[in-house]
Amino acid sequence: MMTLNWHAVYALYKFEMARWFRTLGQSVASPVISTGLYFVVFGSAIGSRITQIDGISYGSFIVPGLIMLSVLTESISNASFGIYFPKFTGTIYEILSAPISYIEILFGFVGAAATKSIILGILILGTAGFFVPLQIKHPFLMLFFLILTSVTFSLFGFIIGIWADGFEKLQIIPILVITPLTFLGGSFYTINMLPDFWQKVSLANPVVYLISGFRYSFYETSDVSVAVSLVMIFAFLAACIFLVQWMFKTGYKLKN
Amino acid sequence: MSSILSIKNLNKIYSGKFQALKNINLEIRRGEIFALLGPNGAGKTTLINTVCGIVNPTNGQILVDGYDIIKDFRVTRSLIGLVPQELATDAFETVWDTVTLSRGLFGKAPNKPYIEEILKQLSLWDKKKNTIRTLSGGMKRRVMIAKALSHEPKVLFLDEPTAGVDVNLRKDMWEHVGALQKTGVTIILTTHYLEEAQEMADRVGVINHGEIIITENKNDLMKKMGRKQLILDLKNPLTEIPAKLSPWSLKLNTDRTQLTYMYDSAKEDNGIAKLLAELSLSGVSYKDIHTKEDSLEEIFIELVKK
Structure with missing residues (x-):
């Protein structure tokens, strides 16, 4: 039976969390303030024109989307930076020469990145409570979606961190792919508000499934069924696991 | 071990x-x-x-x-x-x-x-x-x-x-x-x-x-690989090495005030005694004499050159 090197997992996890706590202001304050601004801009400006969606006030309706927006970007950013920085500074030698398997490396890096995102998601949820009335009909499902999304996108961020060989590449996917997909994924609207053609196009956007499922846990309203959302997230998670396994097996951009 | x-x-x-x-x-x-x-x-x-x-x-x-x-x-x-x-x-x-x-x-x-x-x-x-x-x-x-x-x-x-x-x-x-x-x-x-x-x-x-x-x-x-050198500091600069000293393959430095003899310390007859005798006979006088062993660096350079 394979025994895990828990000391290594804990050491990596603790080290990554300590890095986050050192820059707590930047790590937490920035997304929380941004979310507050979204409420002011979208909630007040647009909310005064769109009063309700599916019987939910517009301000409350955008809460799950806003949480997902931050969780996705922060998961990717934390995990990608976490593994890219040792590559950049050269300290990766220590991880590669340590008696640890790729699963333990993932537990350390992805576990820490996902923890940060979950904490952030909960903080944003708390912040939203100051602006709009909140209702969570399925709290365990909400927590499950939050954890699953954080883990999946932290894993995706980890892959980006291994793939990137410069700070530019590190930013390119979050900025050029993830942020547009999140904005177009129904963070601020339901895709049912779109013309038929664009509704069909939107279904090709994986973020739609995340936000839809997450929103269901709050208000029991969704663009696609929860089961489909879960299948899509698990499929993406499986693809990420497969890719990261291949990266470690071949030493892609890690070992010669 | x-x-x-x-x-x-x-x-x-x-x-x-x-x-x-x-x-x-x-x-x-x-x-x-x-x-x-x-x-x-x-x-x-x-x-x-x-x-x-x-x-x-x-x-x-x-x-x-x-x-x-x-x-x-x-x-x-x-x-x-x-x-x-x-x-x-x-x-x-x-x-x-x-x-x-x-x-x-x-x-x-x-x-x-x-x-x-x-x-x-x-x-x-x-x-x-x-x-x-x-x-x-x-x-x-x-x-x-x-x-x-x-x-x-x-x-x-x-x-x-x-x-x-x-x-x-x-x-x-x-x-x-x-x-x-x-x-x-x-x-x-x-x-x-x-x-x-x-x-x-x-x-x-x-x-x-x-x-x-x-x-x-x-x-x-x-x-095994380190050569020893016998270095003689001459009293007077030498214009050229006398022919009689050729068996020792001596080297004269650029300012002609130092003669160097490379020898194998492991050999019983390393030729030093005969060299010193021949120097006297040839009228080459020296004020100081000392030996030097090849450092690891010199051995390394030789090995890498091969």
């Missing part, structure tokens, strides 16, 4: 088809200090990185304390400590945190007294709360050593540990390495400072173009 590291028929070919290691066979004895010497690009770092798991071998076998580095990577890696050539450190971490991380990474439970002991031995204790970016180059090098020792390795690789380090600190490090050897740690070191190898190593290996040219006990190597 049994081998703690055994390398058999090891080859490393990089994706660009460059062969960095060619059929390496090497046995490192338990508890020794082994100096791996070679010019830049000879394959020293590739060899070390392959043993440590940072570079994948193309083929061949590496055993550490009898365990295979691929099949039993958890055992072998926990036995090895590595101080890499580059000063790769987490600039924003404290000395204490980075050394603690290293211990954990190598699967050891936290042990504050042990980390404290290492930091004190390496004169880092009063810097334990400093972030690494505030330390000098020499201090950073010590932090690298502390990290490598944090999990109590049995084999320690020092890849040019004193590069860019001042003379005092270098001597300090030699002492630390000597002290480590006394605790039973096997040390494999690469260096460009040949006097470092001469001072510390029990055995020496020379690698060039990815091949091990020679491995030999340091003293035997110096005896």
Whole structure:
């Protein structure tokens, strides 16, 4: 039976969390303030024109989307930076020469990145409570979606961190792919508000499934069924696991 | 003495088809200090990185304390400590945190007294709360050593540990390495400072173009390959070497005030007595006479030239 090197997992996890706590202001304050601004801009400006969606006030309706927006970007950013920085500074030698398997490396890096995102998601949820009335009909499902999304996108961020060989590449996917997909994924609207053609196009956007499922846990309203959302997230998670396994097996951009 | 590291028929070919290691066979004895010497690009770092798991071998076998580095990577890696050539450190971490991380990474439970002991031995204790970016180059090098020792390795690789380090600190490090050897740690070191190898190593290996040219006990190597020189400081400059002295193949220096005779100290008749007699007969007088032995550096240069 394979025994895990828990000391290594804990050491990596603790080290990554300590890095986050050192820059707590930047790590937490920035997304929380941004979310507050979204409420002011979208909630007040647009909310005064769109009063309700599916019987939910517009301000409350955008809460799950806003949480997902931050969780996705922060998961990717934390995990990608976490593994890219040792590559950049050269300290990766220590991880590669340590008696640890790729699963333990993932537990350390992805576990820490996902923890940060979950904490952030909960903080944003708390912040939203100051602006709009909140209702969570399925709290365990909400927590499950939050954890699953954080883990999946932290894993995706980890892959980006291994793939990137410069700070530019590190930013390119979050900025050029993830942020547009999140904005177009129904963070601020339901895709049912779109013309038929664009509704069909939107279904090709994986973020739609995340936000839809997450929103269901709050208000029991969704663009696609929860089961489909879960299948899509698990499929993406499986693809990420497969890719990261291949990266470690071949030493892609890690070992010669 | 049994081998703690055994390398058999090891080859490393990089994706660009460059062969960095060619059929390496090497046995490192338990508890020794082994100096791996070679010019830049000879394959020293590739060899070390392959043993440590940072570079994948193309083929061949590496055993550490009898365990295979691929099949039993958890055992072998926990036995090895590595101080890499580059000063790769987490600039924003404290000395204490980075050394603690290293211990954990190598699967050891936290042990504050042990980390404290290492930091004190390496004169880092009063810097334990400093972030690494505030330390000098020499201090950073010590932090690298502390990290490598944090999990109590049995084999320690020092890849040019004193590069860019001042003379005092270098001597300090030699002492630390000597002290480590006394605790039973096997040390494999690469260096460009040949006097470092001469001072510390029990055995020496020379690698060039990815091949091990020679491995030999340091003293035997110096005896076997080291030539001795007899140097005569002349009273008066010599215009040319008298013909009668030709059997000794003497060399006259550029300002014509010094004659050098290369001889084999192992031979019973080394020709010195006859040379001195012939010098008197030829009217060549000298004011001083001294001998000099080839340093490891000179032997190394000869070996690499071949």
